[in-house]
Amino acid sequence: MGARYVCKSEQRRRLVEAHATFNGIDYLEVLDEDAEALGLERQRTLWVRCYKPLPATLNADNVSITGGVRLKDIGVALAFRMDLAPPDPLTTAAERAEYTRRKELDEANGTHETEQTLVVRTTSSGDFSTYTLALLRGFLDTVPPADFDAPLSRVDFTFKVECPSEFDCAPPKHPDAPSGEDPPIDYLTRDYASFRRLLLDRLSEVTPQWKERNPADLGVTLVELMAYSADYLSYYQDAVATEAYLGTARKRTSVRRHAKLLDYPMHDGGNARAWVTVQVASGAEGWALPGPTDVTPGAMFATTVDAPRVLDARQLQAAVTAGAEVFESLHPATLHAGHGRIVFHTWGEDRCCLPQGATAATLLNPPFDSDPAQRVMTPKNFTPGLVLLLEEVRSPETGRVVDAEPSRRHAVRLTQVEFTRDPLMDLDVVEVAWGPEDALPFELCLWSVGVPLDSTGETEDPPGQAAPVSVARGNVVLVDHGRTLTDALPTVSVEGRYRPRLARGPLTQVSRVDGRRAVDPTASAAAALRTPAEEALPAIWLREAESGRVWTPRRTLLNSGRFSREFVAEVEDDGRARLRFGDNVLGERPSPDVALSATYRIGNGTSGNVGSESISHLYSPVGGDWRAAILRVRNPLPARGGVEPESVERVRVNAPEAFRVQQRAVTEDDYAEVAQRHPEVQRAVGSLRWTGSWHTMFVTVDRRGGFPVDADFSERLTAFLERFRLAGYDLRVDAPLFVPLDIAMTVCVSPGYLAANVKAALLEAFSTAELPGGQRGFFHPDNFSFGQPVYLSQLVATAMKVPGVAWVETEDAPGKPQRFRRFGQVPRDEWKDGLIAMERLEIARLDNDPSQPENGQLDFFMQGGL
Structure with a gap:
């Protein structure tokens, strides 16, 4: 008899399961590979699971198996309830042990699965066709046992359910009934108003008697709700199609990803840097400013507002609210009272100047105020690597501070420091030198002038006395724009994408060394202010609350391993960032229910390019001691390096041409062209020579400014050319x-x-x-x-x-x-x-x-x- 119905729901199963006495077959399981572990033959043991406990009297006479194509007479050799297994030889020891284990689990969990399961042993295994197992009242009966639902007293199954198959196990589909004519659809309907009109017009055709148009009517409300959903879906479809192409994408994240496919790194700008000098009182000798760590920011500075020179936490927050820009130190620094103002020594000569291009000077080393036996500069507190700021503090003509030329200020990093004496004048002096990259760009006058008697508000030199035109400033700290915050991120979800968004912006982009904010103590002062936006990374770290593991940012996860705790911060046009993690293939995915906290900095772009004398506040959690010790905080030079994020329009123009720029060097002209991309190279010539065992490419370089092609420059240029070098070729940089x-x-x-x-x-x-x-x-x-x-x-x-x-x-x-x-x-x-x-x-x-x-x-x- 064929099937009466083809039903797509299981309503009768739920009714039988909820009934107090009615029972039925839930499912049937054929033991195939699992039978060997129980010492049974494969495909000859069936477990019939019912909704309620079975009678203990059920046996082989109550089970019938029909169907089959080649093997039709499948007999039932044994049938028993699982918790009432017969002894050997009808059942094996392993089989009885398994049934006993399941019964103990039922007792522990308060279930009755063994009482609801009928074990059926067949005389043979069938073929690949479908068979039907039925529970009957007796051997010759055709009706199910008492209290058994007739439709659920039988179940179709196959003995070969675990045999490999290349086809889906779903039943064949029946042809659909022919449908009527499709209603006319206007595919130009794309917004809420047109969808609402379309729905109302359709309802006028199918239900002409319904003419209600009052917005409070339930039918009109449902129409408007569906029109809203259709409008939202239409917008989503348009947005997906729009963001799929570089030429039409509007979201910054989409444009960044498209550009990355073309090997074009879209940058999010960069923060500004500045040199800040701190003058301290003599009692504050040796005080230290902290540098940044993984968990704490460096010393914090703020631009000028109506507030004390040294701020506490409340005053700092008030300054930020008032519009002050916050800077943080990039390195620790020790403050010395005598380094705030250092006078040049001219060896008894008058009207002396440091010429343009100077790379050396002599400084006077006077005794310390509180201890005349100790000098201001010692080999412990004045060493190579320190930064000095040379500035004209008074006009050489008038002697007034207000008439000094603000452009005659220059920072240098010392490369040589030599303590010596002027025996003729019986003075201790210090000979200092700096690198050619920090060469003085102007002439600096070193003589002394008389301070006018009407000078007021000048604390360094009293009126009527001689004062130097130019001095050197120590206690110089390199700071960069951005304020550190800490937020708790949402807990990692078990399913779906984990894409948390930072609460504040714009996210600071800084240049890094080995993934951390740092300053190279061997780099020149000019190089310390060079921060290419293309090499910047977001200033953010994530930390897991329980394990303390740290997650670090990267520009892309394409080079991340499956266990790399790295992420990408994708910044949108409003400056706020959304964090994207890996998938356990390219980067690790955070474990579910892990609590993450984000430590990040806000402040980026040209807003940090503040002018000179703009930074005048220092934040200190200590309080009173610092307020008395800090005499002056200032940035003699303007901050520089702040760059706005690259615009989407610019990326659309530049990205398609990025892959056309050759990123490898093969011929002599290739090496010359690549070498000329280095900012210090004016022109280069490549020469390929056979050097005995292999080829060597000699790159002869004409360095800008006439600087020599020394070993240090050769090493830097070789490292720059390494990523372009052809494998199997040696590389050597030569002088012209x-x-x-x-x-x-x-x-x-x-x-x-x-x-x-x-x-x-x-x-x-x-x-x-x-x-x-x-x-x-x-x-x-x-x-x-x-x-x-x-x-x-x-x-x-x-x-x-x-x-x-x-x-x-x-x-x-x-x-x-x-x-x-x-x-x-x-x-x-x-x-x-x-x-x-x-x-x-x-x-x-x-x-x-x-x-x-x-x-x-x-x-x-x-x-x-x-």
């Missing part, structure tokens, strides 16, 4: 071949001009120095590079521009004093050719240093004039 020149010209001076003045102007025009007005001397190192010839016409044109020059004679011929050739070599007809040619790796050089004529020399033979 400098070609010294020997040039002499005869110059006729116009009447009314002093020949000496004209010659001085000519020497300046053909020098290697930076000239006033941003001009360069003709032989400045950056004016010539590899293979670039020196043209005679350019020399003549430059000389003729000098006031007082009437004409110039340059002919290089025997018997004439003029020269236009390479130094130390015979002429090669350079004057006739009009140029001094250079080879591929050669660079012209003319320093005109009398002490080193081998670096080129220049002479002028002056005629006429006064």
Whole structure:
């Protein structure tokens, strides 16, 4: 008999289960692989599970198995309730032990599963067809036992349920009944109003008698509810389609991910840095400012507001509310009273200046105020690595502080410190030096001037006394923009994505070293302020409450291992960040129910580029002692480095071109082009040579500013080129071949001009120095590079521009004093050719240093004039 119904619900099962006395079959289980562990033959034992306990009298006469294709006569050899297993040999010892274990579990849990399970042993295993097991009242009866539901007294099953199959076990689908004509649908309907109109029009067709349009009506309310849901779904579909492409995406996170697929790192800006000097009283000698750690921020500074110089927690919060920007120190610092103002020593000379480009100076080392036997600077508190700030504090002309030039302030990091004495003047002095990258960009006057009597408000020097024009400031601390906060994140959910969002923004982006905020003590002061936004990471750390494990941020999880506790902070346009974790394949996923706390900083972009003298407050939780000790807090130089997040529009333009930029070097030209991407390289030339056992690529570099290609620079450039290097090739950085020149010209001076003045102007025009007005001397190192010839016409044109020059004679011929050739070599007809040619790796050089004529020399033979 075929099936009467095809039902998609199990309502009758629930009714039988809820009935007080009616029983029925819940499911049937065929023991296949599990039978071997019980010492039974596979596919010959059936466990029939019912809803309620079975009668103890059920046996093989009450079970019937019908069906099959090839094997139709499947007999029942044994049937018993699971908790009433017969002895050996009808059952095995392992089988009885299993039934006993299940019975003990029922007693412990208060269940009756063994009483509800009928064990059926068949005479053989069937074929792959479907069989039907039925519970009957007796051997010859066709009706179910008493209190058994007839439809649920039988169950279809197959003996091969555990056999492998490549098909789904779902029953075949029946063809659907032919449907009527589809209603007309307007696919241009996309918003709430059009959906509402569409639904009302459809209802007017199917229920013309319903004409209610009152918003309070239940039917109208349901229509509007469905229109709202359809409108939201339509918006979601449009948003997904919009965010799927770089050209149409509106969310910053979507644009960032699209750009990453093109290997374009979209940056979220960067915070600003500044140098802050702290002047302390003599009683505060040796006081320490804390540096940042994984759990605590560095010393906190704030821009000027109406508040005391040293702030407590309440005053700091009030300052932030009033609009103050907060900065935090990047390193620990020890404050010394005598380092707040250090005077230069000029060895008894007057009207002295530190010239532009200076990299050394002499400082006076006076005795300490409270202990004359102790000096202000000692080998313990004044060492290489410290930063000094050189500044003009008074006008050299008027002697007033307000007339001092604010642009004459410069920070240097000391590379050499030598304690010595001036025996003639019986003074202790300190010789200091700094690197060429921190070379003084202006001339700094060092003499003393008298303080005007009407000067008021100046505490460092009383009126009427002599005071230095320029001083050096110690106690210099590098700070960066951003304030540290700590928030508790939502508990990790068991299912779904865990994407918590930070409560505050904008999230600070800082440059890091080894994943932590740090400052390289060997880097120059100029390098400490360079913070490329492309290399910045968000200033945030996560910590698990119980285990204390720390999670660190990364720009991407594509390089993270399955056990890497790393995450990505994706910043949106409002500056707030949402955190994205791994999936236990690329990065670890937080365990469920783990409580995480986020320590992060807020403050980013150009808002941190505050001007000089803007930072004037220091936060201290100590209170009164610090307020008396801190005399002054200031930033003589403006903060710099703050960059706004890269705009979505800019990424849309730049990202498609990013993958076109070559990120590997194969040929000589490739290495030259890649080397020129380094900010210190003006031009480079590659040369591939066989060095005996392998190929070596020699990269010859013309360094900007004429700086030498020394070992330190070679190491930095080699590390820069390493990621572009072709495997199997060695890499070596070489200095160029400098070609010294020997040039002499005869110059006729116009009447009314002093020949000496004209010659001085000519020497300046053909020098290697930076000239006033941003001009360069003709032989400045950056004016010539590899293979670039020196043209005679350019020399003549430059000389003729000098006031007082009437004409110039340059002919290089025997018997004439003029020269236009390479130094130390015979002429090669350079004057006739009009140029001094250079080879591929050669660079012209003319320093005109009398002490080193081998670096080129220049002479002028002056005629006429006064």
